Amino acid sequence: MKKLIESVVLASNLSKTLIYSLEYRMLYGLSKSLSYFVEPPTRERNPELLRHLGEGVVALHRQDGRNVAEGIYPFDVVKPRDFRGHLGNLPLLFTDSLKISRRRRLNLKRDFESEPENVPDYLKRNYHFQTDGYFSAESARLYEHQVEVLFSGTAAPMRRMLIKLLKDKFTLTRPLRILELGAGTGAATSDFAKSFRVLSYTVSDVSEDYLKLARMRTPNGPFDFVQGPAEALPFADASFDLVFSVFLFHELPRSVREEVLRETFRVLAPGGIIGICDSIQRDDDPKLNIVLETFPKDYHEPFYKDYTLWDASSALKHTGFSEVSSNHQLLSKYWVGRKP
Ligand SMILES: C[S@@+](CC[C@H](N)C(=O)[O-])C[C@H]1O[C@@H](n2cnc3c(N)ncnc32)[C@H](O)[C@@H]1O
Structure with missing residues (x-):
């Protein structure tokens, strides 16, 4: 039975990768055909790098299947969602890709x-060159x-590896x-809610518009x-057992990253995670260093380079966390720790 579950998840994830990769190619082709006016992103053509990435994608999808088979999270999290919404987005995606x-x-x-308004100055920018930034x-x-599209359908499984x-x-x-x-539109929220026993679940982000969509998607x-900003949390000391974020820290200046760690430590109860x-x-995966160099230029990520050099494990320990450990898979990295 486990093997069957693993195969079904692998097939479902690979089909998502195929669809998003095709969409990437179409969006890239559009920008390329108009490259007299606009700048397409860098497209890596190094066959060795592409093969390495391809193997990493398959390994990630296989691990996602094993996680479902072992009950780390339920099968429900890999089911396709909102196919009509996906199709409806396509024309907007095309026009926005040209603006980007x-x-x-x-x-x-x-x-x-x-x-x-009412957001820290460093955030008033078009991250990813996207229209309206996060606002x-x-x-x-x-x-x-x-x-x-950017991650060829691997973003959701990469989030779940945490x-x-x-x-x-x-x-x-x-x-x-x-x-x-930094929950954004709630991309990770329902997967996490389905994977733990939840007493309460607070979803927070600095963007009111992103949070509105997260609320619509999780009505019950x-x-x-x-x-509000993660560096100034409006919560009492020791009020949570688990505080987590996905794809937040690379968006922040180093001093803010460390403030977020301190705030997280404060709001966690002793023993909290x-x-x-x-x-x-x-150098997590030296073959991918080239991708880490082009990404922040192509997608306006001003704090990303510094993030890639940041010793997060030391920062966690310096904040007071113990039992710190870390691993990485494909393009994502994970850290966990405990407040003593
Ligand atoms: C790259 S997105 C990640 C969103 C979501 N977690 C995901 O997995 O897709 C970064 C998110 O962090 C939010 N953000 C950026 N700076 C923040 C800050 N200082 N405090 C709270 N949220 C912040 C943005 O509004 C955005 O929703």
């Missing part, structure tokens, strides 16, 4: 009709689709008070939505 390529060509990093309903609608590391390292069987930081359940999923870093 235009910003890339003109190096427009703060291209807003009206600047976002509009339109950007929220396209965000997850754009990320999956659940595996958390369960491998800690006993998390009692009902938990969970806080998710123990969820609570709180807008931190989990982080983010990009791999320099």
Whole structure:
């Protein structure tokens, strides 16, 4: 039975990879055909690198299948969602890809009709050169689709690998008070909620528009939505058992990353657990260093290079966390630790 589950998950994940890779090729082809006006992203043509990435994608999807078969998370998390929404996004994705390529060509990093208010200054920018940065309903609608196109349909399984590391390292069987930081549109939220026993689940992000979509997608359940920056959390000391984030830390200046660690430590109860999923870093997989160099230029990520050199394990220990451990898979890296 386990083998069957693993094969079904592998087939389902590979078909998603095929669809998103085709969409990437179409979007890339569009920018390329108009490259007199706009700048397509860098396209790696090194066959050895592509083979290495391809093997990594298959290994990730296989691990996702093993995780489902072993009950780390339920089969439900790999089911395809919202096929009609996916199709409906495509025309918007095409037009937005040209706007993104235009910003890339003109190096427009703060291209807003009206600047976002009540957010830290370092965030007032078009991350990924995306329209409105993280601050509009339109950007929220396209965000997850754009990320999956960028990662060829591997973003969701990469997020889920944090659940595996958390369960491998800690006993998390009692009902938990969970806080998710930088949750965005809730891409990881329902997968995490289905994988743990949840007493309460606070979903937080600095973007009101992203959080609105996260709320719409998870209308039922123990969820609570709180807008605000992760470096200044409006929660009492010791109020959570698990605090985690996905793809948040590489967006932050180093000093803010360390403030977020301190805030996380403060709001965790003694014995509470931190989990982080983010990009791999320099030399985690030397063959992929080239990808870490082109990504922040193509997708306007001003703090990414510094992030790839940041010693997160030392920062966690320096903040006070113990039992810190880390691993990485494909393009993502994971850290967990405990507040003593
Ligand atoms: C790359 S997205 C990741 C979203 C989601 N976790 C995912 O897995 O797709 C980064 C998210 O972090 C949020 N963010 C950026 N800086 C933040 C901060 N200082 N505090 C809280 N959220 C922040 C953004 O609004 C955005 O939703």
